[in-house]
Amino acid sequence: MSRGLKSLLLHVALVAGAVLALIPMGWMVSASFMAPGEANTFPPRILPAHPTLVHYQTLFGRLDLGRYALNSLIVAVAGTASCLLVTSLAGYAFAKLRFPGRDGTFRLLLGALVIPAQVSMLPLFLLMRELGLVNTYLGAIIPAMAPIFGIFMVRQFAGSIPDDLLDAARLDGASEWRIYRSIVLPVIAPVLVTLAIFTLLATWNDFMWPLIVLSDEAKWTLPVALASLSGEHAQDTELMMAGSVVTTLPVLAVFLVLQRFYIQGIMAGSVKG
C-alpha cells in the first residue's frame, strides 16, 4: 500500500470516529432549538426548521432550572476548593515530610481504592442523617472533599521538590506551615490546576450520591433535577434536549478551555502510576 493511500484511509477512519463521537451532542444542541414535536418526525430532522428558544424559556421560567444550576455550582465549587486544600496538604506530607507510620498509612489508602464507593453509601447516609446533613450542600460535598486519587496525584508531583530546598528553609527558621504556603504551593500549582478541573467536573456530573442525600427538591443539583424531569416530560423531546444542554454545556466549556491541563494530567498520572 502506498503511503498516500495509507494516509487517506487513516484520516477517513479518524474523521469517521470524530463524527460518531460528536453526533449525540450535535443532535442534542440542534433538537433543543426545534419546535415542540419537530424532533419526533420520520425521517428525523437534523436541523431545526425555525430555531426557537421556547424550551430554554420554559426551563428557566416555569421549571426553575436556574436554581438547580446554582445548587450544582455551589456543590462543585465548594467541593473543589475543600478538596484542593485537603489533598495538597496530605499529598505534600506523604511525599516529603518524614513522620512515623507515613508509608504504611499511604499503602492503606491505596488499598482502599479497590472498594467501590457504593459500599460506603448506606452507612454514610445514616451517618449524615444523625449529623443532620441530609439535604444540605455540605452533605453532598463531604464524599468529594478528600479523594484518595487526588492525594496520590499531589504526592506523585510533590515528590520532585528538592529536599535541599525544604531543608534550607528550615535552617532559615521557616515553620512547616510557612514552607507549605510559600515554597510548596507555588511548585505544585500545576497539579492542583489539573486536580481542580478533575474535581470540578466530577462533582458537577455526580449523580448517585446527590440523588441519595438531596431528597428536597430545593437542593437538587442539575443531574438529579434532569433525571426527575426526564421521567415527567419523557414526551417533550426538545425540552429534554434543552435541559441536557444546560446540564452539560458548562462542563464542556470548562473542559475545552482548560483541556491542556486535564489531558496532560491523565496521561502523566497513568505513566507514573
Add this chain to the structure above:
Amino acid sequence: MNRAPGSQAEGRAGWWFVAPALTLIGVFYGIPVLAAFLLSFTDFDLYAIGNLDTVRFTGLGNYAALLHNPVFWTALRNTLYFALVGGPLSVLVSLSAALLVNARLARAKGVFRTIYFTPVVTTLVAVAVVWRYLYHPSYGLLNYGLGQLGIGRIDWLGDPRWSMPAIIVMAVWKNFGYNMLIFVAGLQNVPAELHEAAALDGASAWQRFRHVTVPALAPTFLLVGVLTTIGNFQLFSEPYVMTQGGPLRSTTTMVLLLYEEGFRWWRMGVAAAISVVLFLIVLAGTALQIRLQRRAAS
C-alpha cells in the same frame, strides 16, 4: 532517596498535614465501609431508621435471602454481562482510537484526541437522556441510520434482548476516550528504536504491533483493565435514567438493585449485603487480572 529521619517538628507537622484528609476519609469512608459489613448481618429497615432498638442481628440471613431471590441473580448476571462484554469492547475501542490518533501519519492529532475525549467530560445523566431519544424505535437517529443500511427497526430500550447491548454501546461511546488517553501515554513510552530494529529485521506492521507494541503496553493493559472493571461493576446512572432497570429487569444491575432495596424500600440490611457481594466480586476481579498479567509477563 533515604534521608536521615526528620526533626520532631517535621514529624508533628506531617501528622497535622495529613490529619484533615485522614479524618475525612476515616469518618466518612472507612467507618461507613466497616459499618456496611455489620449492617449486612442485621435486619435494618424502615422501622430501624425511626427506632434503632428494633434492629436485630440476623447472621447470614440477608445473604441467604439474596441467594433465593431471583432478581438478585438477574442483577448479578446483568452486571457480569455488562462487565465481561462491555469491558473488553471498551478496551478494544480505546486501543484502536489510541493507535489512530497516535499514528505517525496522522495530522491534527491534538484535535482528534480532544474530540474523542469530549464524551468523557459530558454529564452522564444528560447524555443518557439524549441517547434515550437516539434509541427511539421510530424517530431515533440510530434506527434511521441502520435503516439506510437496510437493517430493520430495533426497539433498543424496549426489547429485553437489546436493552443491555444498547447500554453497552452508549457506555463505550461515553468512556472510551479516557482509556484512549492512557493508551496514548503508554504508546508514547514505547521506545522508537524497538520499532526501528523490528522493521529492519523485516517485521510487518502487524508483527511489530503484536511483538513490540503489545508487550510494551502490558502495564497499561493492567491499569486500564483494573480501572474499567471497577467502573463497570458500578453501573447505575445509565439504567436508572434510560430504562429504570427494565424491560423485564433486563438492565437491573447490582448497584441499581442496591439503590432500590436501600433507598426506595429502606431494606438497608439487604442492600448492605448486596454491597458486600459487589465488593468481593470487584476484589476478586482485580486480583484475577493482576495474577493473569503476572503470568503473562513471566
